[in-house]
Amino acid sequence: MSMQAASTQIASRATAIIDEMKALEGPLLPILHEIQEEFGHVPAETLPIIAKALNISNAEVHGVVTFYHDYRNHPAGRHVLKVCRAEACQSMGGDAIAAQISQALGIGFHETTKDNSVTLEPVYCLGLCACAPAAMLDGEVIGRLDADKIEEIVQEVRS
């Protein structure tokens, strides 16, 4: 597909999402969530479309997208691993676990492996603080991380 065709397609998919949600009270976050769900990130070309549909400035939409940690401006790897770095997990050796995970995957936090298999991100609490250290792999929760569970995670993202 040509670049232009791809971009037209993004525009039409984004417009469909916006049309469906713009009647909500305070529709911007729900729209951005849906767009990220659809494309895996919030493509830059959707911002002016959103701005126009909601009758707000491009700068306003840009400001919102960049304020929140969840929105990506480029796609993540095939898997997303979020490892909790907050206090309760720290108290159970979370820092060492995080370092082991980072080493096993060969990437640091906020990075994606070269083969695009996984993106590693920090998260500050998953509400699993009585099952620490904790992580979330593609929305699946994992508690009491240890060497075995790290190995399982690595296997899963590589398969």
Next chain:
Amino acid sequence: MTVTIYIPRDSGALALGAEKVAKAVAQEIETRGLDAKIVRNGSRGLYWLEPMVEVATDAGRVAYGPVTAKDVASLFDAGLTSGGEHKLSLGDPEKIPFLAKQTRLTFARCGITDPLSLEDYRTHGGLKGLENAIAMTPADVVKQVTDSGLRGRGGAGFPTGIKWKTVLDTTADRKYIVCNADEGDSATFADRMIMEGDPFVLIEGMTIAGIATGATKGFVYIRSEYPHAVATMQKAVEVARKAGVLGVNVMGSPNAFDMEIRVGAGAYVCGEETSLLNSLEGKRGIVRAKPPLPAIQGLFGKPTVINNVISLASVPIVMDRGAQHYKDFGMGRSRGTIPIQIAGNAKHGGLFEAAFGLTLGEIVDEIGGGTVTGRPVKAVQVGGPLGAYFPRSLFDTPFDYEAFAARDGLIGHAGITVFDDTADMLKQARFAMEFCAIESCGKCTPCRIGSTRGVETIDKIAHNIEPEKNLALVTDLCNTMKFGSLCALGGFTPYPVMSAINHFPEDFRPTPVAQAAE
């Protein structure tokens, strides 16, 4: 008769393998041709025993835990469906001391019922509070809540009834009830447990708030880190709508109330109420200056009740049993019960709902059972990332808003993180500053810039660079942040930092060079 087997759907249980256990149980039921069904309940909150499987027998519920998928076949061999003995037997769950010692008002049903069965909810006392509220005048409902002494469980401890009264007394064409389910504090999971384990109690509480204040629309703002809570709440709202609990005629009354579930986008500061309102409106989560109070000009400029999940989920019991019943629990100006969350390096981590007044030592040593690593408890952080670190010498502090404030600490959302003696308090102080830097909304200089300077200065202390001078600098910086910040993110970050410095000075002392080089 069909036997009911309960396997939690709570995130904590799922994180420990409950899904695999459920699959294995379903498999055994099928291959053995048993007349049994599985109910995915919430968690009772005894996380060291999760996944905890329960069976309803003629003699009551019988529990087993912690169960892994590979235990399942042997459990059936041992006669699981009739409560047979097994090495994982826990007996009657309510007789487990951790549960037996609790006073479960807000969490009365959590872990017992099917979270999405409105019938279960009614059978276990649900909707009585709402029925009572419908029969009363709004002013009387507000009075009940005020008289109960219920204070906001989100952290600030503001009297819930007084907030509601302001909204009731403000005239407007539209009012809102907003539930703060952003639960960003480390060590806290009470909101999550309620939303996953007894969502109707939150819906009931919000509906009562609507009737009491004249609001017809509610929003639950749930953090995106809680996908299971989001899914359960969404389903529960649909069930409630279908059953006429929500809608234009709440339970057949002339009152209208409906609600929507909204999902956050990974910003801790959006737990601050005005930042949350901005976020709901589709703006950046920047903190608003007060006044105007949200109760007068809140969501979209309309009068808005914004309350924590637990505050709202405690209203149905108040309206069911009456203000006095709730108020009879507690101490001083801290009335009723508080769901204490014991987290981190605790032997018995989980949710412990109790009347205010237990001492920190009782909670950590007796109920929490000390550390899971078996090492001595060095410090506990109470109240999340903005809460103080307490040393053992302050373990006589009773769990009470005022008592904690008197010791330069806070209860916050009642999460307690236990640390053993391997904890490095300098590292913890550094993290508090780092967290503030990551999550600052950027509006005030002391918070936005001060936190980053704080990290750098603590790093200098760690590297023995003019430690005395830099320690004084951190103290000074904390003062600036405390008094020059608009909200508690910048304003309270000094609590963990200064408590670490004051109670654990040895961790901030210059270390001999050889050791420092390690």
